[in-house]
Amino acid sequence: VLAKLISFFDNECAGICVEPILVGVSGGPDSLCLLDVLVRAQKQVIVAHFNHQLRPEAEQEAEHVCKLAVKYGLLFVSESQDVQVFASENKFSVEEAARKLRYRFLFAQARNKGAQVIAVAHHADDQVETVLMHFLRGAGLSGLKGMAPVTHLPEFDPDIRLIRPLLRTWRRDIDEYCRENHLETVQDLSNLDLTYFRNRLRHSLIPEMETYNPGFKQALLRGAESLTGDFQLVNNAVDGFWKSTIIEIGKDYLTFNLDALQASNPAVLRNLFRRVATHLNSGVRDVNFEVVERVVRFIRDGYAVSTKVDFTDGLYVFGEGNQLIVANRYTNIPVLDWPQVRQTAKLEVGVPLFLDGNWSLLVEEKESIQDLAGITSNSDPFQAWMDADLICGNLQVRGRKDGDRFQPLGMSKGSIKVSDFFINEKLPSRRRKNWPLVSMGDEILWIPGYRSAHPYRLTGTTRRILHFELNKSRKV
Amino acid sequence: VLAKLISFFDNECAGICVEPILVGVSGGPDSLCLLDVLVRAQKQVIVAHFNHQLRPEAEQEAEHVCKLAVKYGLLFVSESQDVQVFASENKFSVEEAARKLRYRFLFAQARNKGAQVIAVAHHADDQVETVLMHFLRGAGLSGLKGMAPVTHLPEFDPDIRLIRPLLRTWRRDIDEYCRENHLETVQDLSNLDLTYFRNRLRHSLIPEMETYNPGFKQALLRGAESLTGDFQLVNNAVDGFWKSTIIEIGKDYLTFNLDALQASNPAVLRNLFRRVATHLNSGVRDVNFEVVERVVRFIRDGYAVSTKVDFTDGLYVFGEGNQLIVANRYTNIPVLDWPQVRQTAKLEVGVPLFLDGNWSLLVEEKESIQDLAGITSNSDPFQAWMDADLICGNLQVRGRKDGDRFQPLGMSKGSIKVSDFFINEKLPSRRRKNWPLVSMGDEILWIPGYRSAHPYRLTGTTRRILHFELNKSRKV
Numbered sequence: 048v049l050a051k052l053i054s055f056f057d058n059e060c061a062g063i064c065v066e067p068i069l070v071g072v073s074g075g076p077d078s079l080c081l082l083d084v085l086v087r088a089q090k091q092v093i094v095a096h097f098n099h100q101l102r103p104e105a106e107q108e109a110e111h112v113c114k115l116a117v118k119y120g121l122l123f124v125s126e127s128q129d130v131q132v133f134a135s136e137n138k139f140s141v142e143e144a145a146r147k148l149r150y151r152f153l154f155a156q157a158r159n160k161g162a163q164v165i166a167v168a169h170h171a172d173d174q175v176e177t178v179l180m181h182f183l184r185g186a187g188l189s190g191l192k193g194m195a196p197v198t199h200l201p202e203f204d205p206d207i208r209l210i211r212p213l214l215r216t217w218r219r220d221i222d223e224y225c226r227e228n229h230l231e232t233v234q235d236l237s238n239l240d241l242t243y244f245r246n247r248l249r250h251s252l253i254p255e256m257e258t259y260n261p262g263f264k265q266a267l268l269r270g271a272e273s274l275t276g277d278f279q280l281v282n283n284a285v286d287g288f289w290k291s292t293i294i295e296i297g298k299d300y301l302t303f304n305l306d307a308l309q310a311s312n313p314a315v316l317r318n319l320f321r322r323v324a325t326h327l328n329s330g331v332r333d334v335n336f337e338v339v340e341r342v343v344r345f346i347r348d349g350y351a352v353s354t355k356v357d358f359t360d361g362l363y364v365f366g367e368g369n370q371l372i373v374a375n376r377y378t379n380i381p382v383l384d385w386p387q388v389r390q391t392a393k394l395e396v397g398v399p400l401f402l403d404g405n406w407s408l409l410v411e412e413k414e415s416i417q418d419l420a421g422i423t424s425n426s427d428p429f430q431a432w433m434d435a436d437l438i439c440g441n442l443q444v445r446g447r448k449d450g451d452r453f454q455p456l457g458m459s460k461g462s463i464k465v466s467d468f469f470i471n472e473k474l475p476s477r478r479r480k481n482w483p484l485v486s487m488g489d490e491i492l493w494i495p496g497y498r499s500a501h502p503y504r505l506t507g508t509t510r511r512i513l514h515f516e517l518n519k520s521r522k523v
Numbered sequence: 524v525l526a527k528l529i530s531f532f533d534n535e536c537a538g539i540c541v542e543p544i545l546v547g548v549s550g551g552p553d554s555l556c557l558l559d560v561l562v563r564a565q566k567q568v569i570v571a572h573f574n575h576q577l578r579p580e581a582e583q584e585a586e587h588v589c590k591l592a593v594k595y596g597l598l599f600v601s602e603s604q605d606v607q608v609f610a611s612e613n614k615f616s617v618e619e620a621a622r623k624l625r626y627r628f629l630f631a632q633a634r635n636k637g638a639q640v641i642a643v644a645h646h647a648d649d650q651v652e653t654v655l656m657h658f659l660r661g662a663g664l665s666g667l668k669g670m671a672p673v674t675h676l677p678e679f680d681p682d683i684r685l686i687r688p689l690l691r692t693w694r695r696d697i698d699e700y701c702r703e704n705h706l707e708t709v710q711d712l713s714n715l716d717l718t719y720f721r722n723r724l725r726h727s728l729i730p731e732m733e734t735y736n737p738g739f740k741q742a743l744l745r746g747a748e749s750l751t752g753d754f755q756l757v758n759n760a761v762d763g764f765w766k767s768t769i770i771e772i773g774k775d776y777l778t779f780n781l782d783a784l785q786a787s788n789p790a791v792l793r794n795l796f797r798r799v800a801t802h803l804n805s806g807v808r809d810v811n812f813e814v815v816e817r818v819v820r821f822i823r824d825g826y827a828v829s830t831k832v833d834f835t836d837g838l839y840v841f842g843e844g845n846q847l848i849v850a851n852r853y854t855n856i857p858v859l860d861w862p863q864v865r866q867t868a869k870l871e872v873g874v875p876l877f878l879d880g881n882w883s884l885l886v887e888e889k890e891s892i893q894d895l896a897g898i899t900s901n902s903d904p905f906q907a908w909m910d911a912d913l914i915c916g917n918l919q920v921r922g923r924k925d926g927d928r929f930q931p932l933g934m935s936k937g938s939i940k941v942s943d944f945f946i947n948e949k950l951p952s953r954r955r956k957n958w959p960l961v962s963m964g965d966e967i968l969w970i971p972g973y974r975s976a977h978p979y980r981l982t983g984t985t986r987r988i989l990h991f992e993l994n995k996s997r998k999v
Contacts, residue, residue, distance in 0.1 A: 182743075252732070
């Protein structure tokens with residue numbers, strides 16, 4: 048056991064195992080063995096015990112671990128919390144609640160004591176059980192690869208590392224080590240009722256599977272190692288893809304290039320969106336296959352404007368123009384980049400009007416009409432030219448009102464609802480309400496970015512021209 | 524069932540399912556269902572039956588399938604072979620022998636009848652059993668991803684595709700389809716004794732696993748699908764790596780850039796060498812983790828000259844300079860690029876001597892010794908200058924003899940065995956025997972590419988110079 052541990056520190060842990068190491072010690076054989084071998088390997092350790100208050104003996108066990116730490120001459124930290132209460136308050140399973148509180152405690156103590164590494168006592172049998180549990184629920188690569196010997200748990204701390212030095216050591220060898228070294232162990236937490244499912248795996252299913260392949264456990268451990276490498280390769284591919292498609296990393300949202308997503312294959316998308324979920328919500332441990340598949344289909348099959356699709360843990364996904372946005376349901380995604388008008392404003396010729404998002408609107412009279420050909424072939428939707436003699440009322444800039452209608456340039460008869468026009472033009476729904484409209488009373492003269500109104504167009508009889516331009520200021 | 528099949532042809536099979544389709548029909552429910560739905564979907568099919576001669580009823584079954592084909596009005600092809608004999612002759616398991624002969628027959632018939640696609644009746648339960656079998660032996664990604672809906676079996680044919688239209692259809696639905704459509708099925712081959720292991724999985728282990736997760740089979744099917752995508756990503760990464768490290772693709776060997784291999788991570792290497800194995804031996808279906816690991820360690824830890832490591836299926840791996848070579852044990856890897864001498868040849872001043880591999884050796888007398896500084900600082904080991912007055916016998920070019928010794932330039936006393944010199948200089952072992960040595964009787968004057976002999980060096984009293992040069996000809 049000691050030899051394996053030293054090889055672990057020489058290989059997996061090379062260069063990252065800064066001391067002191069905070070060790071989670073329940074008092075069971077696994078953690079006592081871990082503690083003892085760490086001490087023998089002359090590592091500087093801090094003993095951390097978390098009391099889950101799940102059993103009457105819990106108090107005594109905490110005391111036992113404390114005494115042991117004193118005997119080793121090590122720093123001891125502990126905390127006690129009612130896991131049952133925390134579970135029912137937060138609708139977690141008891142196992143999930145225990146895990147959350149325990150890691151929260153360990154990481155807080157590590158920060159507190161300046162430890163950059165936390166060691167926990169998961170061993171090879173734990174690994175086999177973990178992989179098997181993932182297999183039973185049809186997990187993908189990230190589950191089947193099992194626990195990592197060295198990892199981060201970003202939901203608890205972005206920097207402190209979690210290590211599992213015993214991950215290649217079997218329970219049998221740990222028990223033998225404890226006997227040989229007369230370690231006084233208390234009942235292992237893993238034998239509690241709350242891990243009934245795991246216990247059934249351990250005592251029934253795994254022995255059954257060993258009748259098919261006597262080397263099953265060893266084989267599974269090796270398989271997990273091989274999958275860990277493959278997982279890294281997949282992750283590298285996803286890294287590259289993320290970088291090439293991400294447009295904006297917001298606090299609670301991410302924006303991607305939709306064309307690039309649509310051009311990629313489902314396997315990349317599936318992995319990308321698993322990562323998106325953990326990026327936006329570091330507590331997400333695993334994303335259901337169906338949920339990811341729903342998003343992949345949403346991207347692949349295109350989307351109708353204004354539709355969106357539920358993702359996971361309060362996240363949702365929607366498309367906007369050439370962008371795909373993933374956001375928390377309650378996030379206000381900034382609309383700073385769009386021209387938006389919050390309240391009706393008077394527009395005067397020659398006076399720039401400033402709108403939200405650093406946009407400004409300017410109307411000027413142009414005396415000459417020398418370049419009429421150039422004007423009529425105008426292809427910039429953020430400029431418009433109109434017959435000044437037809438503009439005989441006050442100009443306004445305002446958002447859309449119910450019932451607004453519009454006769455777009457080129458439509459010689461009738462009109463269309465502005466709301467329908469927006470839908471036809473695929474203006475993303477979030478932008479519609481405050482999209483600036485240039486109006487004269489109820490009459491819409493121009494929808495910047497789209498079209499001016501047919502009746503006000505330049506004709507052969509036009510003598511004076513009004514030039515409208517909506518500009519994004521370049522100010523920093 | 525029909526709907527699923529049509530969706531299969533519209534999606535996975537889009538554009539590749541050229542008709543006619545050759546269908547493997549055993550006569551069991553799976554293959555009869557497949558045949559029936561293909562006919563209903565108006566595909567042009569050819570019925571192919573292979574008689575394994577494993578049971579007394581086999582004859583009758585062949586007849587049954589033949590009659591059925593006639594009833595459908597379809598072309599029928601069949602073959603009969605003694606699987607048991609083939610198995611014992613080749614030391615295959617009966618199951619492996621049956622698979623080989625069956626696929627050999629199907630692909631031969633497909634070629635024969637101009638079919639580019641073969642359909643087989645593997646269904647969702649087969650897939651679950653396959654994945655579980657791989658899981659039990661601790662397989663990596665390529666095993667856990669299960670069977671592909673559309674694939675190639677290059678060991679049987681490089682171009683003809685194998686499709687599995689029922690891969691998402693459960694056995695239950697197939698049986699129901701057969702009942703509803705009154706298909707007269709014979710006993711399924713998969714219920715034979717030879718698949719005892721699989722039957723135990725089916726009737727014992729899988730139901731047991733369903734008590735842990737009632738949706739286990741469905742979950743596993745989804746998981747396999749997700750892993751299939753990840754496998755593609757890994758394969759893409761390996762593709763790129765293969766291209767950037769391969770130096771030569773020989774008939775029975777591959778040469779890679781060793782530095783590039785050493786700089787890469789184990790996961791890429793593992794996958795690369797799995798691919799190397801199937802590239803060199805298309806019959807290899809799976810490479811043992813330990814075997815791959817041995818090669819990865821060999822690369823990572825460097826190698827001593829002349830050592831090699833066993834790979835899989837008669838392949839071995841060895842390093843040579845900056846190259847890593849994987850070859851069949853009985854392959855003669857060409858040595859054309861090296862200077863080699865097959866038999867002793869007389870070397871005359873002024874007359875070029877041609878060696879194997881387009882190398883030529885020329886000795887010339889140089890009258891002037893004006894550029895002595897330039898000569899003595901010579902750093903090209905394929906040129907040598909010697910004191911001509913000391914060369915008083917016949918010059919030869921020959922390979923190494925037992926007992927050859929040599930006093931390299933700079934070694935003022937004593938001598939060293941040529942064989943030890945080669946080892947010190949890390950001359951790859953395969954090149955040593957025929958490496959050209961320039962000698963005068965037993966005296967070694969020059970080892971081209973390495974060092975000339977100390978006693979013949981130029982000194983202050985040298986009056987005449989012999990210039991030796993070994994050149995690679997540029998002839999095409």
